[in-house]
Amino acid sequence: MPLPWVRTLVASAASLLLLGTPAVATAAPDRDGVRTSVHTAGRVQDAGDVLKYSWPGVYFEGRVRGTGVGIVLDDPAADYDVQVDGTTVATLVTPGRTTHWVTGLRDGVHTVRLVKRNDTPWSTSAFGGFVAAPGGAVLSRPAARARQIEFVGDSLTAGYGNLSDSRDCDGEQLRRTTNADVSYGALTARRLKADYQLNAYSGLGMVRNYGGGSPEVNYRTFYDRALLNVPGDVWQNPGTWRPQLVVVYLGTNDFSTPVGPGEPWTDESLAAAYRGAYSGFLEKLRTRYGPRTTLLAVGTGPFAGHVEQVVRDRTAAGDRRVRHWSLDATGLDHTGCHWHYSARDHRLLADRLTAFITDLPIRW
Known part of the structure; x- marks a missing residue:
């Protein structure tokens, strides 16, 4: 949300x-x-x-x-x-x-x-x-898990305010009630006995941020970094991070608020830019992680159709390991801070996502 x-x-x-x-x-x-x-x-x-x-x-x-x-x-x-x-x-x-x-x-x-x-x-x-x-x-460090999953997203993936007992939160309540360790991504990874990254940044979209804020940046500005507050920083993969699955859930901030006066978008141009950037981002992931990694694009609400279109286009172009997951919001209460997912919602989503991933032909 x-x-x-x-x-x-x-x-x-x-x-x-x-x-x-x-x-x-x-x-x-x-x-x-x-x-x-x-x-x-x-x-x-x-x-x-x-x-x-x-x-x-x-x-x-x-x-x-x-x-x-x-x-x-x-x-x-x-x-x-x-x-x-x-x-x-x-x-x-x-x-x-x-x-x-x-x-x-x-x-x-x-x-x-x-x-x-x-x-x-x-x-x-x-x-x-x-x-x-x-x-x-x-003692010697624990062994790494054979399975690896990377989650790409915004506040919904970060677990924003998921432990709150109220949707109305001030900044202090938000900080204390956010727990990424009980987010849908962390829960899903643990159920699948996988190591994971939660590369989530609240408020950012694929091309447009919440309410059109900070238009000079978007999620893609920060994706390559280890240190988010260091411009130009690039994470150096030690060679051990080779995820068999990358889950991309970006679009809520792009489309959840109407385009405002002064923004460089129409509804049509925003949708086109989103699809183009999304396809480019998936290509970046494919280049980085290779043909064996499954890319799972999550769609829901107003951007579900755009995500489906991107996946169809990439599949038609020969990418055999890109999939679409239509996030089922049935039964979610959105009682976290500012109408975000509650801890219960994250558990439900983890149940649904785990079941979906289990049926995918992933080469673990």
């Missing part, structure tokens, strides 16, 4: 909410490089002692032996969940520069997962790794 453009650019106030055990003395991460001890599928910039990133839903997974684990962060804007052995033990709200400790664990081997909950495109986040409590050790 649409959102006011300005609300996508409001930074969080710095505060820290620790739902786990109190922090203890900080410790330094492994100086051999963070990436050697953590698994991540997200778009990160490897700076050696820290991994930098901007997209929502980026997650880091590790293994530690001992009775405690520290999470080294430098982030004044985003919120995080900390999960140990599959259970969320802490929510960190704009933690700033800190090492958050989870202590009192049974003495043994534990899995730990840190996940960025919300979209903060104006800011760069930095993760400094996991550290073990005294007497323990950080």
Whole structure:
């Protein structure tokens, strides 16, 4: 659903909410490089002692032996969940520069997962790794999953306000109730036992943003970046990201508000530009990931027909691995912030998308 453009650019106030055990003395991460001890599928910039990133839903997974684990962060804007052995033990709200400790664990081997909950495109986040409590050790990183799915989208894919109990949210409520980890994409990937990227940017469209805002940019301006607030940044794929499936869900912001005075569009020219850009974007994905990757274009509402047309045209041109998914909105309550999907809606969509993907001839 649409959102006011300005609300996508409001930074969080710095505060820290620790739902786990109190922090203890900080410790330094492994100086051999963070990436050697953590698994991540997200778009990160490897700076050696820290991994930098901007997209929502980026997650880091590790293994530690001992009775405690520290999470080294430098982030004044985003919120995080900390999960140990599959259970969320802490929510960190704009933690700033800190090492958050989870202590009192049974003495043994534990899995730990840190996940960025919300979209903060104006800011760069930095993760400094996991550290073990005294007497323990950080173990080798978990293995990557064989399946990989990339999700491309806007606020609906980012999980915008999905935990809210009201559609009427101010900026603070929006930030605290957005959780990409329970979005339809993250849920679908976990059900399919896949690693995933959520490359979602609230308020942006394929060619036109919500309400015609910020016409000098659109989603495609930012797609190639790891650090969204760094003009010209280009994510360097380490060679490990080769998704068998890319799901593209863009169009809500292009068409959800009428073309206003002063915008360089008519309804007809907007539709034509959207179809042309969409086809070009799919070609970019095809060039990047090769002929074995399935491209799944999502259509619904006023842009469903345009997406179907793009898929038909590409299929006729010989692209054998492009598909269309008509998103079924039946039963969705849209009770998230500003009429976005609720957590229940995301679960329903994950059910439907998982079933659809399962029937596709994907070469996992």
